[in-house]
Amino acid sequence: HWGLQTKWLGKEVVHKHRVPSTQTVAHQQALNGSSHGTVVIADQQTKGKGRLNRKWYSENDDGVWMSVVLRPNIPPNQAPQLTLLAATVLANVLTKLKIPEVGIKWPNDILIGDKKVAGILTEMQAEHDQIHYLVLGIGLNVNQSSDTFPDEVKDIATSLKLASNQSYSIRQLIQDILFEFEKSYDVYMSDGFTSIKQNWERFGYKMGEKVAINSGNRTWTATLHGIEADGSLLVSNDDGSHERLYSAEINWKGG
Numbered sequence: 001h002w003g004l005q006t007k008w009l010g011k012e013v014v015h016k017h018r019v020p021s022t023q024t025v026a027h028q029q030a031l032n033g034s035s036h037g038t039v040v041i042a043d044q045q046t047k048g049k050g051r052l053n054r055k056w057y058s059e060n061d062d063g064v065w066m067s068v069v070l071r072p073n074i075p076p077n078q079a080p081q082l083t084l085l086a087a088t089v090l091a092n093v094l095t096k097l098k099i100p101e102v103g104i105k106w107p108n109d110i111l112i113g114d115k116k117v118a119g120i121l122t123e124m125q126a127e128h129d130q131i132h133y134l135v136l137g138i139g140l141n142v143n144q145s146s147d148t149f150p151d152e153v154k155d156i157a158t159s160l161k162l163a164s165n166q167s168y169s170i171r172q173l174i175q176d177i178l179f180e181f182e183k184s185y186d187v188y189m190s191d192g193f194t195s196i197k198q199n200w201e202r203f204g205y206k207m208g209e210k211v212a213i214n215s216g217n218r219t220w221t222a223t224l225h226g227i228e229a230d231g232s233l234l235v236s237n238d239d240g241s242h243e244r245l246y247s248a249e250i251n252w253k254g255g
């Protein structure tokens, strides 16, 4: 049993040892009518997914690999707020564990120092301007050591163990994350985006600093200011103009 201390989140838990991706399983669950708050957990994923068809390495039992089915009563254009909410929840949980230098790199990377420890993938099914359901995936590296990561990510990835020299119970982390997620989600549903914004910006990576930004074929420097209700990132350019970014890559190297 998962020992969850939640009210509605994880009332139904689907646990698999090894699946291609918990996202796919969660989509099937949702299409088969699974209720709001259904959680899909896997020990291992053979085809973990990132955004834009990128890979999420999660082949071993050394991380939290889970997806949550949500049926929120919000317009589809507010769905990015749930990604920001999930990022804030993860940052809070890690900080409570006394992990140092936790940051959120817009839009969905959780960092320790300059390295990525977790990512979030939100996929939505909407029709007639209503969210049918949403699958929110969380991948958190927990007990990997430095030689566990594949070459492609070993310089950019980290784990809780690498950051703190201790191992963690994955089950306990899942309990903590779901508990905090439910609390924040309920506050968000009653108080709206402002409940997320402040908390997110507290962790916001390089907030108020000048960084290099990459968007499509454009690269330039700008100062990061904060997040907007539509999930965009507000920046000010060197010529003083402000801009909202909807998809971009933040690089710290050129900053």
Ligand code: BT5
Residues within 6 Å of the ligand: 020, 021, 022, 023, 045, 047, 048, 049, 050, 051, 052, 054, 055, 056, 057, 058, 064, 065, 066, 067, 108, 109, 116, 117, 118, 119, 120, 121, 137, 138, 139, 140, 141, 152, 153, 156, 157, 158
């Ligand atoms: C993400 O995408 O960061 C979203 C990751 C979501 C994973 C969860 S696990 C449970 C659920 N089931 C799934 O199949 N997915 C979700 P993105 O921002 O596109 O970042 C992907 C990039 O992160 C890759 O291109 C790599 O550079 C890097 N990466 C891949 N695996 C990593 C890992 N384990 N740790 C750190 N970085 C990684």
